Structure formats: structure tokens, C-alpha cells
Amino acid sequence: MSDWIDIAALSDIPLRGARVVKTRAGCVAVFRTASDQVFALDNTCPHKAGPLAEGIVHGSAVTCPLHNWVISLETGHVQGADEGEVATYPARVEAGRILLDATRLRSERAA
Amino acid sequence: MSQNIIVIGAGMATGRALEHLFDSDADVNVTLFNAEPRGNYNRIMLSPVLAGDKTYQEIVTHDSDWYAANGVTCRFGERVKGIDRTAKTVTAENGDVLPYDKLIFGTGSNPFMIPLPGHDLEGVIAYRDLEDTERMMGLGADNKVVVIGGGLLGLEAAAGMAARGVDVTVVHIMGHLMERQLDEAAGYLLRKALVDKGIKVMCQANSSEILGTNGRVRALLLDDGTELPCDLLVMAVGIRPNVALAKEAGLAVGRGIHVDDQMVTSDADILAVGECVEHEGAIFGLVAPLYDQAKVAAQTIMGQEAAFVQKELSTKLKVTGCDLFSAGDFADGEGREDIVFRDPGRGVYRRLVIENDVVIGAVMYGDTADSNWFFGLIRDKTDISDMRETLIFGPAYQGGAPLDPLAAVAALPRDAEICGCNGICKGTIEDAIAGGATDLGAVRSVTKASGSCGTCTGLVEQVLAVTLGDAFVMPTAQPICGCCDLSHEDVRRMIKSQELKSMAAVWQECAWKTVDGCHVCRPALNYYLIADWPLEYLDDPQSRFINERKHANIQKDGTFSVVPRMWGGITTPDELRAIADAADKFNVPTVKVTGGQRIDLLGVKGEDLPAIWSDLNNAGMVSGHAYSKGLRTVKTCVGTDHCRFGTQDSTGLGIKLEKALWGAWTPHKLKLGVSGCPRNCAEATCKDIGIVCVDSGYQIGIGGAAGMDVREVERLIDVPTEEETIAVIKAMSQLYRENAKYLDRIYKWMNKVGLEWIRERISDPEERAALVARFDLSQTVYQKDPWAEHVIKRAETYQPVANLTLEAAE
Numbered sequence: 001m002s003d004w005i006d007i008a009a010l011s012d013i014p015l016r017g018a019r020v021v022k023t024r025a026g027c028v029a030v031f032r033t034a035s036d037q038v039f040a041l042d043n044t045c046p047h048k049a050g051p052l053a054e055g056i057v058h059g060s061a062v063t064c065p066l067h068n069w070v071i072s073l074e075t076g077h078v079q080g081a082d083e084g085e086v087a088t089y090p091a092r093v094e095a096g097r098i099l100l101d102a103t104r105l106r107s108e109r110a111a
Numbered sequence: 112m113s114q115n116i117i118v119i120g121a122g123m124a125t126g127r128a129l130e131h132l133f134d135s136d137a138d139v140n141v142t143l144f145n146a147e148p149r150g151n152y153n154r155i156m157l158s159p160v161l162a163g164d165k166t167y168q169e170i171v172t173h174d175s176d177w178y179a180a181n182g183v184t185c186r187f188g189e190r191v192k193g194i195d196r197t198a199k200t201v202t203a204e205n206g207d208v209l210p211y212d213k214l215i216f217g218t219g220s221n222p223f224m225i226p227l228p229g230h231d232l233e234g235v236i237a238y239r240d241l242e243d244t245e246r247m248m249g250l251g252a253d254n255k256v257v258v259i260g261g262g263l264l265g266l267e268a269a270a271g272m273a274a275r276g277v278d279v280t281v282v283h284i285m286g287h288l289m290e291r292q293l294d295e296a297a298g299y300l301l302r303k304a305l306v307d308k309g310i311k312v313m314c315q316a317n318s319s320e321i322l323g324t325n326g327r328v329r330a331l332l333l334d335d336g337t338e339l340p341c342d343l344l345v346m347a348v349g350i351r352p353n354v355a356l357a358k359e360a361g362l363a364v365g366r367g368i369h370v371d372d373q374m375v376t377s378d379a380d381i382l383a384v385g386e387c388v389e390h391e392g393a394i395f396g397l398v399a400p401l402y403d404q405a406k407v408a409a410q411t412i413m414g415q416e417a418a419f420v421q422k423e424l425s426t427k428l429k430v431t432g433c434d435l436f437s438a439g440d441f442a443d444g445e446g447r448e449d450i451v452f453r454d455p456g457r458g459v460y461r462r463l464v465i466e467n468d469v470v471i472g473a474v475m476y477g478d479t480a481d482s483n484w485f486f487g488l489i490r491d492k493t494d495i496s497d498m499r500e501t502l503i504f505g506p507a508y509q510g511g512a513p514l515d516p517l518a519a520v521a522a523l524p525r526d527a528e529i530c531g532c533n534g535i536c537k538g539t540i541e542d543a544i545a546g547g548a549t550d551l552g553a554v555r556s557v558t559k560a561s562g563s564c565g566t567c568t569g570l571v572e573q574v575l576a577v578t579l580g581d582a583f584v585m586p587t588a589q590p591i592c593g594c595c596d597l598s599h600e601d602v603r604r605m606i607k608s609q610e611l612k613s614m615a616a617v618w619q620e621c622a623w624k625t626v627d628g629c630h631v632c633r634p635a636l637n638y639y640l641i642a643d644w645p646l647e648y649l650d651d652p653q654s655r656f657i658n659e660r661k662h663a664n665i666q667k668d669g670t671f672s673v674v675p676r677m678w679g680g681i682t683t684p685d686e687l688r689a690i691a692d693a694a695d696k697f698n699v700p701t702v703k704v705t706g707g708q709r710i711d712l713l714g715v716k717g718e719d720l721p722a723i724w725s726d727l728n729n730a731g732m733v734s735g736h737a738y739s740k741g742l743r744t745v746k747t748c749v750g751t752d753h754c755r756f757g758t759q760d761s762t763g764l765g766i767k768l769e770k771a772l773w774g775a776w777t778p779h780k781l782k783l784g785v786s787g788c789p790r791n792c793a794e795a796t797c798k799d800i801g802i803v804c805v806d807s808g809y810q811i812g813i814g815g816a817a818g819m820d821v822r823e824v825e826r827l828i829d830v831p832t833e834e835e836t837i838a839v840i841k842a843m844s845q846l847y848r849e850n851a852k853y854l855d856r857i858y859k860w861m862n863k864v865g866l867e868w869i870r871e872r873i874s875d876p877e878e879r880a881a882l883v884a885r886f887d888l889s890q891t892v893y894q895k896d897p898w899a900e901h902v903i904k905r906a907e908t909y910q911p912v913a914n915l916t917l918e919a920a921e
Contacts, residue, residue, distance in 0.1 A: 007913040015286075016627065016653040019912035030912065034295065034627045035441070051669040054657040054717075056630040059449075063630035065657040065665055070630070074446065105915070 002090065004099040010036065011096070018053040018062070023105055028089060029053035030098060031073050033060055038098050039073035040091040046084030113138040114212040116412065117201050119191050119356070120144070124385030124401040125217030126151035126172050131409030133181045139412070141183045142209060144201075147240055148188035150178065155398055157244045158430075161271030167241065194360040196378055213412050216357055216368055216376070216383035220350035220396075225259065229321030234328035235344045238268045243345075250343060252276035257331045257341040259318055261288040263426065265347035266305065270430040273310045280311040280339050282331065287314060287615070292426045292437040294626070296453075296460050297476040299615035303458075304433045352387045352394055367394045372418040374408040384408045390419060397424050425486050427479070436482040439472035439489045440464065447471070452503040454478075455620045456567075461503055462626070468496040481505035520573040529574060530567045535560040537574055544578045551575065569596065592631035595623050599635065599852040606639050612647045614640065614654065628654075635853035638740065641776055642848045645889040658738035661909070662897045663720055666713065671720060673699075673712040674737035675727050676773065679747045679765035679785075680708030689730030697723050707744030707782065709735055721906035724898035733773075733896035740854070741776045742783075742844075745769040746794065750787030750804065759804035761787035764833055768802075771837055772844060774894035775886070778851040778860070781844065796824050799857045800840055809836045813843060813869070814858035822858050825866050828873060842873050842882035849885075 013019045013032040020043055021028045029043035029052045037060065043053050050066030060073045070079045076086040090101040116132075116139045118125050125143075132139055143150070156170040178185050186203065193202045194214070201209050222237030224230050236243050247268065250256065254277050258269045261283030269279045281288075287298030288305075302312050319334040321344060330340045352367035363369040363377035367389030374382045384404040386395055395401060403419055410417035425438035441464045452461040459477035463470050463485070470488045475481075484506045488495060495502055525538030535558050543557040554571055555561055561568045575583045590596050597605070602621055611617045617636050618628065628636065633654035640648040652660045663671035675690065690710055694702050701713040715723055724734075736742060745768045748754065750761030765785040772783075784795030785802045795801030797817040801824045803810045808831040812824030827843070830836050846869060851860035861869065872878050901909075 005915075012912050014653055014908075019908070022911045022914040022916050024916045027911070048667065049669075051665075051717075054661070054665065054669075056633060056656070057653065058629045058633065059626055060447075066667065068630060102915070 002101045003103040004092070005102045007098045007100050009096060010038070010093055010098055013038075013098070016057040018055070018057065020051075020053045021100065027051075027053070028100075028105065029062075030091065030100070031057055031062060033057060033073070036093065037073075038091045038093050040089040040100055041071070041073065041076055042087045044086065045069055045071070046078060046086060047082065052086070113140045114412070115139075115210055116141045116213050116215065117209060117211040118143045118215045118217060119201075120217035120219055120385070120387075121147070121149075121151045121187070122217050122219045122385055123151070123154055123172075123398060124405045125215060127402050127405035128215065128217075128384055128409045129173075129181070129183070131406055132412065135409070135413060137409070137413050141181070143178070143183050143185050143187075144189055144191050144203070145185075145187045146190050149241070150174070150185060150187060152241070154240075157238075157241070158267035158271055161244050161247055161268065162274045162430075163248075163271075191356060194356070196360060196381070199380060212380065214381045215408060215412075216381065216387055217385045218353040218356060218387045220386040221353050222346065223349045223351050224346055225318070225348055227318055227321050229323055229328070230346075232321055232323040232328045233326055234323075234342065235321060235346065238264050238345055238347045239350075246343070247272050247345070248275070250275060250277045252278075254278065254342045255340055256280070256343045256345060257282060257339050258345045258347060259331070260347035260349070261285070261312070261314065262291065262347065262349070263289060265345070266301075267430060268345050268347055269310050270305065270308060270433070273308050279309075280313065280341075281305070282316045282318060282333070282339070283312070283314045284317060285314065288312065289435075289437075292474075293435065293476075294441060294462065294474050295615045296462070296619050296626075297435060297437070297474050299613060299619055300458055300460055300476045301433055301435060303616075305430075350386065350396060352389065354387060357383070357387070365389050365392075370419075372407075372420075373411045374404055374419060375411060382408045382411060391421065393421060397426065399424060423486075423490050425482070427482075434475075434477060434479045436475040436479040436486075437473065438482075438486050439470070441472035441474050449626050450499075450503045451624060451626060453619055453622045455622055460619055463503060465495065465499075468494050468499075470495055470502075520570065521577045529570050530558075530560040540571060540574045541578055544575060549575070549579060549583070568601075591635060592629055594625045594628050594632050595621055597621050602636070603639055603643075603850075603852075606643050612640065612644045614651065630656075634659075638776060638778065638853050641893070642778075642889070645892045659740070661717065661720065662724075662734055662736075662738065662901060663715070664738040668714075670714045670716055672737070673715050673720070673723055673727075674705065674709055674735040675732035676735040676769070677709040678769050679745055679762050681747075681762060681766065682709075686730060686732060689727060689732070693723050693726045696726065705737070705744075707737075708746050709737075709744065711737070718910055721902045721909050725902045728896070728899050728902065734898045736773065739776065740779050741774070742769070742772040742781050745772075745783040745785060746798070747785045748787050748792035750785075754787055756790060757787035757804070758806050759787060759809070759833075761785040761793065761802075761804050764802065764804075764809075764836065765793075767833070767837060768840060771841060771890075774896075775844060775848070775890060776893060777844065777848055778853050779856045781847075781857075783840075797821065798824065800824075800843060802836060802840075807831065809833070811836065811839055811843075814861045814866070816856060816858050818856075820858070825861070827866070827870055838879065838883055839873055841886045842879045843869070845882040845886035845889075846872055848889075849882075 016034050018029045018031040021030055027043040028040050031039045043051055045052055045064040047069045048066055050064040052062050054065045055062040061070050063070050069082050071086055072079055076088040078084040089104050092099050121143055151173040153170040153172050159165040190204050191201055192204050199211055222239045256272055256277050256279050258265045258281045261281050269281045273279045287295050288301050305312055317334040320332040322330045322332055328344050330338045332338055354364045354368055357368045358364045368376055368383040368387050370376055370383050370388045370390050374384055376383050385401050407417040407419040423439055427436055447464055447466045450463045462474045464472035469492045473485045523537050527537045529535055529537050539558050540560055543554050548554045548557045561571045589598055591599055605621050609620055611620055614636055634656055637651050637654040657665050663673055694712055697719050699712045703711045705711050745765040747762045747765030751757040782798045783800045784793040784798040786793040786795040787804050795803055797815040801812045801815050810829050811827050813827045815824035816822045847857055
């Protein structure tokens with residue numbers, strides 16, 4: 001079962017940018033790509049815990065600001081020669097509003 | 112017994128529905144109402160009429176003979192006043208009451224008028240019907256028109272009027288034209304083509320008011336204060352289904368009149384077709400689905416089984432010389448991949464979006480000859496896994512052996528043009544090679560091939576490879592990154608020579624292979640565009656590394672460091688108190704004195720940045736740009752103020768230099784030092800630019816470094832006055848800004864171009880003055896305190912966009 005909650009307006013996040021959502025277990029980064037796709041991932045790089053929301057968004061990937069690891073926004077997998085994975089959360093846009101699945105946010109973090 | 116059919120609205124959908132009924136010899140008796148005083152015409156061909164490519168007579172679909180032959184009672188120029196669904200009658204404007212068996216709504220849509228102040232002035236029109244078109248056709252070379260809306264209709268109106276010599280400006284609120292059908296790259300090419308036609312295009316422009324004199328439109332006022340004078344203002348911002356009559360009659364209505372798959376409304380005897388309907392949540396503005404609906408409606412009336420199915424749609428713009436095509440869904444998404452092809456020479460852009468080995472979207476500009484084939488792949492959901500490698504080149508390249516670019520070049524005839532800029536043919540290059548020009552540089556100097564825009568460099572190299580065989584080794588110019596094949600230098604040359612003023616322009620004209628670059632190329636391009644087009648290009652924070660986006664240095668734990676500027680290393684007790692107060696208030700864990708003679712507050716939380724900046728601003732301090740590829744500090748010694756050896760006022764000069772240069776963006780960080788005497792206490796001789804004061808004046812050196820490489824400056828020039836020192840350093844900074852590769856410090860750049868070349872530029876009085884003028888111009892835009900600006904305009908972007916910890920606590 002999913003529990004979609006309204007987080008913010010799509011326009012609150014710049015094109016090719018990200019903003020952070022605070023949760024009890026840590027921060028989730030919500031990204032907006034050039035084509036208005038929205039993705040939600042843990043705001044923590046698997047390398048040295050860099051804040052991914054501060055990275056440069058290109059295509060459907062983000063580059064960590066600390067050491068340039070590139071992470072796929074779709075899968076959370078680290079791309080290229082590096083290895084690692086970031087948790088992803090369901091996100092969608094409806095009528096210009098960004099929705100996140102609160103059930104998934106809570107359950108995955110509790111696990 | 113024949114059915115009485117009443118049709119409300121003579122549009123393209125109802126016209127087609129009637130054709131189907133009469134072609135099937137349906138036993139019907141039709142009355143056709145139309146609010147416009149004429150019958151059916153091909154509304155989508157109004158744009159060619161406006162442009163003068165067609166006449167109204169050529170776009171009439173049904174003439175009076177046709178209506179007569181099919182026994183249609185025409186009531187043109189008459190509206191329907193009301194509908195009595197129980198009695199199944201329609202009341203006309205003149206009071207006639209007509210019975211129906213079936214009623215068809217084809218009321219179309221109304222243009223949406225933005226309720227700006229002044230929208231009801233005379234001379235403010237939509238682009239919808241023949242009256243609007245004729246109004247625009249009445250204009251000529253003496254007239255100015257503003258079109259609000261850079262979508263399909265607005266652009267067709269603009270191009271049609273421009274073809275008549277009218278001075279047209281298009282004002283569009285979004286970042287690129289036709290954003291619903293095109294991506295940024297295709298939008299850029301379209302804009303370029305329209306500008307070539309003499310149309311002015313303003314994107315990201317917000318209209319605030321329509322100004323008038325004596326009840327007539329005079330100008331459009333934008334929210335930035337720009338006034339665009341006009342004799343006519345055309346609003347083409349979209350359409351709304353016309354549902355007023357249906358609503359009044361009590362039919363189910365949402366955005367449009369609700370219909371089922373048979374085109375029947377909530378009343379079983381009333382159907383609706385065209386732009387007035389809403390089917391499964393969708394409304395319709397393009398003609399293809401309207402024709403499908405018309406056919407289904409006709410079949411339903413005749414008692415045949417039929418169902419309307421929504422299909423993939425494609426769009427083409429009817430503007431001569433702008434070939435564009437878009438279809439399907441071209442957003443990025445999970446599991447989707449892009450194939451991008453750009454041919455800058457021909458102005459071609461193609462992008463395919465693939466999901467599960469099926470093409471789901473396509474955007475094409477410049478060469479749309481294959482668009483039908485691609486549209487077929489989308490519509491039929493063809494599995495493209497076998498032709499993936501060559502798919503983007505179109506149907507001509509499917510099947511057969513994969514293409515070898517060298518073989519293709521080898522097959523070219525001698526008179527095939529290789530370099531378009533200089534008109535150099537393959538034969539000329541071959542002759543030059545036979546004459547001893549065996550590398551790219553030699554061919555370029557002998558023939559000029561690839562010497563201008565440089566995009567044919569690859570081709571020239573291939574001619575060399577084919578002609579020389581193994582004797583030729585392809586040079587490996589290091590491209591900026593995997594997104595392109597051009598080096599930094601090539602791209603900078605293109606930006607200047609082709610006047611590329613946006614990121615999308617660079618991507619297209621330099622044949623980028625990705626949709627929107629990567630973390631390597633985007634900051635470089637953003638810098639090049641800022642440096643070369645300070646007035647035209649708008650800085651893109653999303654293409655900047657976080658430090659320059661948030662104006663603070665990110666630390667390993669994600670906190671930031673904050674360094675206020677201390678001009679020339681001079682501070683005051685008040686400033687120090689304010690810094691101490693800020694450090695206390697925001698629990699700054701570490702306060703450190705930097706090598707550049709200022710104070711660093713380390714460990715500030717991202718959310719606190721605007722607040723701490725605000726406190727420092729209030730004490731008169733601004734950003735120290737300690738995070739930037741730009742001017743950092745001007746380190747000084749105390750000079751003649753206090754020192755017994757000082758020869759000049761080194762502190763004063765340092766402060767003047769810092770006040771002149773701060774805020775300027777440079778290829779890499781820029782550090783200066785001014786020492787008051789050759790004892791060099793400010794360590795000026797290992798700065799990017801270092802000044803050593805002597806009795807006779809100022810010795811200026813460049814290219815010092817004290818990082819991974821340690822280097823002493825080389826003497827550039829000696830000058831007698833402070834004033835001239837400042838001019839030389841401004842000119843030097845501008846020369847570096849305009850020519851160096853992104854992330855090259857001055858010493859690296861100097862190794863490439865040579866100190867002598869730099870000295871010649873700076874020593875020439877005219878060149879120096881021109882460099883200073885360009886530097887000053889850029890500073891009018893970029894010399895501003897980013898902290899103050901972010902405190903006012905962007906403070907909320909530093910906060911989380913939502914906080915679920917609060918929600919969970921409830």
C-alpha cells in the first residue's frame with residue numbers, strides 16, 4: 001500500500017537541481033531533471049557520505065559534490081568504475097505538485 | 112423515416128462527420144448552425160493564408176453547392192440560444208424551435224485571454240478565426256506587433272506577419288519555444304531560424320500590463336520594466352473547450368464536454384466532437400484525433416459499432432523554413448535512453464527516446480524527411496533492438512553492413528566540399544597532401560580548410576588518413592569530456608566565432624552527444640558563456656559546482672565555511688566584533704586565519720548560511736569569494752604607512768585592486784599580492800599576479816603559484832603609476848578571462864600562449880584600453896555581493912523543502 005504525500009510544488013526545485021526533505025531517520029534528496037522528472041534518494045553518497053542534493057544534475061544522474069562519484073537517479077546505482085548504491089524512494093508529479101510515498105519512506109528506513 | 116440531425120458549430124470535426132454521413136448515404140436531415148458567418152473551412156490552414164501562401168478560397172472545405180447537394184439547412188451567423196433535452200428541441204437566436212433526433216456539439220474552443228490589465232483594449236486579439244487572420248493580414252512594414260505565446264499558434268502568427276514585413280516580437284514565459292512539443296535543443300534551433308526571419312524572440316519574459324492610449328493598445332509592459340511598443344497585440348497562449356452551452360443544457364462537463372468511446376455525451380441523443388470534448392481526461396487541439404472522432408460519431412448515428420481510441424500524436428510547425436517534428440513522450444525517465452544526433456553544419460538535431468527496445472518519443476529539427484518512418488516506429492511499437500546502432504540515421508541506413516566513416520570519406524568525389532566556411536573541396540586537400548602537407552596544421556595553413564569554424568576538422572583528418580594510409584596518425588586532441596569531441600580551445604573558439612550565447616546553442620553547434628552535458632563540461636561552458644557574453648548570457652547556478660552555487664566552501668561533513676572579504680587584509684575592531692558575534696550565534700566550531708589575510712568561519716550549517724551572511728552584511732562586510740574560480744584576495748604588506756623600508760602605499764594599492772577586481776569570474780582562482788618593497792613581505796612573487804613596489808614605480812609579474820606547483824612570477828611590465836598598474840591588471844585579468852581554458856591557472860595558460868604574446872597585448876595602448884573596457888562592462892553585471900542577493904531572493908532555497916519529522920511527531 002502506498003501513502004502519497006504532497007511535499008512541495010515542482011517549481012520549488014530548480015530545473016537540474018535538488019532540495020532536501022527532512023525525515024526522522026535522515027535527509028532525502030528530491031531531484032528535478034531538465035525534463036521535469038522527479039526522483040527521491042537518500043541524501044548520502046555511498047563513498048564518503050557527501051550530500052547528493054548539492055551535486056550537479058545531468059541527464060538522469062547526479063555527481064556528488066565531494067569526490068565526483070556519479071549516481072543514477074533512476075536506480076540509485078553508482079555509475080562508472082566506482083561501486084555502491086543509494087536507497088531510492090517512489091516519487092511522482094501530479095498537477096504541478098511533488099508527491100513522495102510516505103509508507104516506503106518510513107518502512108525502508110525502519111528496516 | 113429520416114433522422115433529424117442538428118449540428119452546432121461548423122468546424123473541422125463536424126464537417127468531417129457530415130462527410131461520413133453523406134458518403135454512406137445515411138438517411139438524415141441536417142441543420143447546421145455556425146456562429147461565424149460562413150461554413151466549414153480548414154482552420155489549421157489559416158497560418159498559410161496569413162503568410163500569403165494560400166487564399167481563403169483555397170481552404171474552404173465545403174461550399175454552398177455542397178450544402179445544397181446534401182440538403183443541409185445552413186444557419187450561418189446564428190447562435191443557438193438554448194436546448195430543451197426533454198422535448199428534444201433546439202431554440203435558435205431568432206426564437207425558432209427546431210426538433211432533433213440527434214444533436215451534435217461541435218462548439219470548438221475559445222482562445223484563452225490572459226486577464227492582464229488592458230486585455231480589453233482595442234487592438235488586443237486572439238488568433239482563432241478568419242476575422243483575426245484578416246486583421247493581421249491588414250498590417251505591413253510600418254507596423255509593430257507583439258505576440259504573447261511561443262507555442263505552435265503564436266509562432267505561426269508571428270512568422271505569417273513577419274513574412275508581410277511586420278516588425279514582430281514574440282514574448283514567451285517559458286525558457287524555450289514550444290516547450291510542450293520540443294526539448295531545449297530543438298527550441299534553440301527554432302529560435303535561431305525565427306530570428307533569422309527577423310522575428311524578435313524573448314523567452315522567460317513575464318508580461319505585466321498592456322498599455323493603451325485612448326482605448327487602443329500602445330505597448331506591452333514586461334515585469335522587468337521593458338516596454339514593447341505595438342499597434343496590435345496577439346494573445347496565443349492556449350485554448351479552452353467551449354462548454355458554456357453544454358453546461359447550460361445540463362450535460363456532464365469537466366474541462367470539456369464528457370464523451371464516451373462512441374462520442375456520446377451524458378445524454379444518449381447528444382454527441383460531441385472536436386475541441387469541445389473531453390475523452391478519458393484528455394482534450395484535443397490537433398486535427399488527427401478530431402477526424403477520428405468525426406468518423407466514430409457518424410458511425411454511432413448510423414447505428415454502427417465504433418469506438419474512438421486515443422493515439423500517439425505528432426506535431427509539425429507550418430512555418431516555411433522551420434522543419435520540426437515532435438511525437439510521443441520525450442521526457443527522461445526510468446529505463447529510458449536517449450539517442451542524440453546533431454549535425455551543426457546543416458542545423459540538424461534528432462533525438463529518440465527508447466524504452467524496452469521501443470521508440471516512445473522523437474524530436475527532430477532541420478531534417479524531418481524521415482519523420483513519418485520514426486512516427487511509424489512509435490505508433491507500431493516496433494522492436495528496434497536489431498537496428499539500434501544506426502537507427503538515428505533513418506530508414507536509408509537500415510540493413511547492410513555498418514557504416515565505416517573512412518570508407519564514406521574515401522568514396523567522396525574530388526569535388527565534394529569538405530570545408531564549407533572556406534569552400535575547400537576534397538581534391539584541393541588531396542593536392543595539398545601530395546605537396547607535402549602531411550598533418551592537420553599544414554593542410555590548414557596551405558588550404559585554409561578547417562581554419563574557420565573548425566567543425567570539419569574531423570573530416571579533414573579523415574581525408575589525411577585515407578590519403579596517407581598508415582603514415583598518418585590521428586592526433587588526439589583531448590575533448591572536454593565524454594559529451595563531445597571538441598577540446599576546450601575549440602569550444603571557446605566556436606562560442607566566440609559563431610556567437611553562441613546559450614548552453615543549448617553550444618550543445619547543438621558543437622555536436623554534444625548527451626542531452627544536457629555533465630558535471631565536467633557544464634561548469635566550463637557556464638564560465639565561457641559568462642566571460643564572452645556578460646550581457647546576453649544569464650548565469651546558470653545549476654551548472655556550477657556547489658561552492659559557487661551556495662557561495663561558501665563545502666567541507667567533508669557537508670557543512671560550509673564562510674569567509675567575509677577584508678579589503679587588502681585590513682580590518683577594524685567593529686568588523687572583528689561582528690565576526691566574533693556571528694561565530695558565537697551560529698556555534699561556529701572553528702575560527703581560522705587564512706593565508707590570504709582574512710578570517711575563515713568553518714563548520715557552518717547550510718541552513719544557517721543566509722542568516723550568518725545577513726549578520727555580516729549588516730556589519731558592512733560582503734562575500735570574500737573564498738570559494739570561487741574568481742578573484743580571491745589581494746595580500747598586502749603595510750608599505751609606506753608604517754614600514755621604514757616601504758617605497759609605495761602597497762596597502763592602499765591592494766585595497767584599490769581588490770575593489771576593482773572583486774566579483775569577476777576567472778578560469779581558475781586568481782590571487783594577487785602587493786609588496787611595498789623588494790623584501791616582498793606580501794609574498795607577491797608567488798601569486799597569479801604579483802606587484803612589487805620600487806622607488807621608480809611598480810613591477811608587475813604574472814604566473815606565480817604556490818600550490819601543487821611552486822613558481823615565481825615572470826616580469827610582465829614595469830609601470831610608473833598606481834593608475835597604470837590598475838589598468839594593466841584589469842587588462843591582464845580580462846585577457847586571461849577571454850582566452851584561458853577553464854581550470855588553467857595563469858601559469859599554465861602562459862605556458863601555452865607564451866609570455867611574449869601576453870606582453871604584446873597588454874603593452875599595446877589600444878588593446879589594453881579595449882580589454883579594460885570589456886572588463887569594466889562585465890563588472891557592471893557581476894560585481895555584486897552574492898550574499899546580500901541570496902539573503903533577499905533565495906534564502907528559502909537553503910532550507911529543506913519539507914520537514915517530515917514534524918509530521919511524524921503529531
